[in-house]
Amino acid sequence: xxxxxxxxxxxxxxxxxxxxxxxxxxxxxxxxxxxxxxxxxxxxxxxxxxxxxxxxxxxxxxxxxxxxxxxxxxxxxxxxxxxxxxxxxxxxxxxxxxx
Numbered sequence: 001x002x003x004x005x006x007x008x009x010x011x012x013x014x015x016x017x018x019x020x021x022x023x024x025x026x027x028x029x030x031x032x033x034x035x036x037x038x039x040x041x042x043x044x045x046x047x048x049x050x051x052x053x054x055x056x057x058x059x060x061x062x063x064x065x066x067x068x069x070x071x072x073x074x075x076x077x078x079x080x081x082x083x084x085x086x087x088x089x090x091x092x093x094x095x096x097x098x099x
Contacts, residue, residue: 053084
């Protein structure tokens, strides 16, 4: 499964490898293993919003809602247009948007 674009440097290749292993583990239902690989990938590429979103989705599936929310917020801080992070954060009811 291809998640990220082709990479050139060693750190990028290793982070990409970890992200692919995480995706495979997640697809197979091994969410704890997926978390481990996403954390490894993030350690190598801390500025990658997509890795934070994917970890957030994994945390959500594990029932770790606050951890998921934290990762989605971090992803949006890096890239405010990250579609996965935007979908991951809850929206207030529309009635709460008007006084």
